[in-house]
Amino acid sequence: MTDARTTFSSPLDLQSVRADFPILSRELAGGLPLVYLDSANSSQKPRQVVQAIEDHYLKHNANVARAMHQLGAEATAAYEGARDKVAAFIGAPDRNEIVFTKNISEALNLVAHTVGGSLKPGDEVVISEMEHHSNIVPWQMVCERTGATLKWFGVTDDGRLDLSNVDELINERTKIVSLTWVSNALGTINPIKELAAKAHAVGALMVVDAAQAVPQLPVNVAELGADLVGFTGHKVVGPTGVGVLWGRYDLLASLPPFLGGGEMIEVVRMTGSTYAPPPARFEAGTPPIAQAVGLGAAVDYLSGIGMDKIAAHEHAIVEYALEGLKTVPGLTILGPTEAKDHGGAISFELDGVHPHDVATVLDTRGIAVRAGHHCARPVHERFGVQSSTRASFYLYTTPEEIEALVDGLGFVRSFFKVA
Amino acid sequence: MTDARTTFSSPLDLQSVRADFPILSRELAGGLPLVYLDSANSSQKPRQVVQAIEDHYLKHNANVARAMHQLGAEATAAYEGARDKVAAFIGAPDRNEIVFTKNISEALNLVAHTVGGSLKPGDEVVISEMEHHSNIVPWQMVCERTGATLKWFGVTDDGRLDLSNVDELINERTKIVSLTWVSNALGTINPIKELAAKAHAVGALMVVDAAQAVPQLPVNVAELGADLVGFTGHKVVGPTGVGVLWGRYDLLASLPPFLGGGEMIEVVRMTGSTYAPPPARFEAGTPPIAQAVGLGAAVDYLSGIGMDKIAAHEHAIVEYALEGLKTVPGLTILGPTEAKDHGGAISFELDGVHPHDVATVLDTRGIAVRAGHHCARPVHERFGVQSSTRASFYLYTTPEEIEALVDGLGFVRSFFKVA
């Protein structure tokens, strides 16, 4: 064992954290304990979150905003209270800067549609090769529609954004820069603040895909310097079916609506309609009410533990895992191999065994990892690999689970006779 | 008391139905029992639905499709199982015709965007004056974008679609007819089958807003003859955060994508992407997994009781309520005043008292109704009223609750000294 592995230390009381997540003590087929190393895909939920959802449905359920009765007032207070909680959690200066969507994919489409709608031929949008598909496809679609040009940062051999041509990429034609804060495939943490300053220097907007950042890092959007930031509920120990778009209020107020329908209107006439101010303008139809309430409980839960502690734990686990994985023969890590600026996801290849087969064999030992391109095909193409295996960690991940992974990979090698 | 009121009979065992909905026995402020007459706004949830969601989060939670481990397989089976259940519930010939959205508003925007995207100046879209804003605004937006013309059916004095000019309205320029099946404001049940035939005769597509129909009527989309039908989870005793779009498979397969991101793709390259077949093509990002599971439990619950019985109960309650409301002096019903072809919502005016004041006074007696324009401002404008009060019913509504409403309205009149 290397030093890093023997000296593991985390500020979290893992036993008490894990007690909040009933699924972690679930038995899998064959009586195996669960080793859940797929949190970058979707996090597990503490009982506090599930309880909040249940309470809402069984005691306070009603539609919001429009309902004038007591249940309606309670549901509205719960929904709008969740907006307050989320605003505080990410340091938004104004609660009206928080738009609830169904996931971050919708949030990014909303941005591409409304901000991108005014793009013209000659304008440029800059993304990167390490983006999740949800921060690629919406931009491809809007560029195709408007005639704008899509450009992208490359990725260096060690899995960092290739900034060597940054001043060429971000130029006076650039209207939007949209980047992931933490890569879900490589784990890379990108220098958003610096890049936001570059974007602003040429008058471009900075959009941040914080789907993997908000779960792991203490976030303050006011300090980040970005204009629009999105994240998704199910990765922050919250429910599926809810995402968040934060935007500077004056920017949001200048944008046209995205989806049309109830709640987002001011006056509807058959001959034309006017629209409500943000955030309502962007929340057409009955919003994900119980899901926002669950998300509120989730950010309360994370704040209660402390995002600084969670970040420290994540760092310690990543360091431990990197060291452990390096002991597996034939294993190549995609992306940064040091824990510095490394989020809680590590993708790797194992010589002679296809990632699906790695994942399936690990699964028969109760170890849940992801195999494929993790919705980030271009970065796999960049590294010349068809797919990879990814292990990802969260506040409940223990060093013993990392050991189980490392041992499991040894078994995979012997099973496929590559050892 | 009139005959209809004394002879109330329903095929449902209301006491046992109500026992499934814990919120119905909740105490309001001041120890009042709840009389929930706002189900057209959002229905209440039986414990079976809430339990299914809880079970999912605490035992089977993982991301779907992409996850290869046991939890991922369980979550995928649950999510795709919900698709099977919904397909069976509405008589869809093919499970791949079921697209999960966040609500029906998104479903209608999806249709307006993808079907409507190919509209040209000179083309016409036909809606009606009794539509919900969610079936008006998306069409206004797409007509503005494409230069197509929006037309609409008027509403007769007794609250029915004015079909006198149907052959003028639906003509060879018509590309899309989009109508509500059951009006959320007037309760009117529209002759969709006949209108779908008219639409098809001129080569137009028939889109149906079934937000109020699916909760109340046995639905078979294959027999309906429409091309696209949407509904929303929270009105069918299901969760918020999930809606459904059904479409003929060949039609869906011919449509471009709507939102871009994970799950909806086939191959993503930086230089361009290809898209998955339906339904995945229209489900960008992590879908509302737990919400679909909850919706599956909801349609199971409704099927278990029987949609024919629910429809019969709804009819009986509406008849009872119409008779009861007619006994209130100064009360004018908006829309049809007979129970024939009348869904479970009744809007009305009360002379001399503004609807908000009606609703607030009723609320202090524990009676929850809606006041305003119920996201259907144009039909209120049609009747020359600024807003109305709406009482709406569902499978758990009792004749005693109708009595409480009628008595409450008497109290409103005396409180505001209009009696």
Added chain:
Amino acid sequence: MQLDSLYQEIILDHYRSPHHTGLADPYDVEVHHVNPSCGDEVTLRVELDGDTVTGITHESVGCSISQAATSVMSDLVIGKPVAEGMATYEKFLELMQGRGNVEPDEEVLEDGVAFAGVAQFPARVKCALLGWSAWRDATARALAQNESQDAAQQEGVSNA
């Protein structure tokens, strides 16, 4: 009891005979505000003389609370400096958002204290604020408009 605390006689009186209705000429700015969730609407005109509110008139459709609140607001603000009107608004807002825990200041709010009960009906708070938001919007615009006219006059430029 709860009901009577909401619908105080003062409110019902203002509702039945609201003050300052009927849109007067001349005026500096007219605005139209709506409460999208329920459909209440108010058209409101404001006239300023320097920093003093010399006139407010309004026409509205809406419930007793919104109509009465607009009426009371007009009484409170007309004849006062804009800053004082805004300060009164802040007091009123505080009362509305206090969920029943704020003691209303009768000195400042006069008939407005009758709205104390509204704070216990969160869904109705918007009704009580509709007229106020129209007035604040109209006044802000009027101030900006008058300022730019003054500036134009000082520069000797005349606007059509």
Added chain:
Amino acid sequence: MQLDSLYQEIILDHYRSPHHTGLADPYDVEVHHVNPSCGDEVTLRVELDGDTVTGITHESVGCSISQAATSVMSDLVIGKPVAEGMATYEKFLELMQGRGNVEPDEEVLEDGVAFAGVAQFPARVKCALLGWSAWRDATARALAQNESQDAAQQEGVSNA
């Protein structure tokens, strides 16, 4: 044990040395299919002689299951009438969707019976079907293409 039932030796053999790889010329139709959730890809060419499948060749990237299944599929279908290949597909599909409750028919499926264990790993069923779906698509297109060529010839029209 569960593992061995999935990764039968037959599967691993086909994986290590898949049959009918390398894209052959001539061919009637080439298709490219992917499994978007994991990224497995197959390029597949099919040649028909009337209603008989005379050739299948493929190039693929993917896991052991998808590679082996494509190899076994080619063995099963080459030289057979299209209808028989489709019937074999139906049998294989039934096995895959049977969650372990379907007894495989060795007469029809030959080496394909080795995939019985896949049915217990729902996430891997797609892998086993990728090559099949490519073949079905390519064959349907080839039939349509050959039919329209025949029709054109019968009408005495020649296509460039």
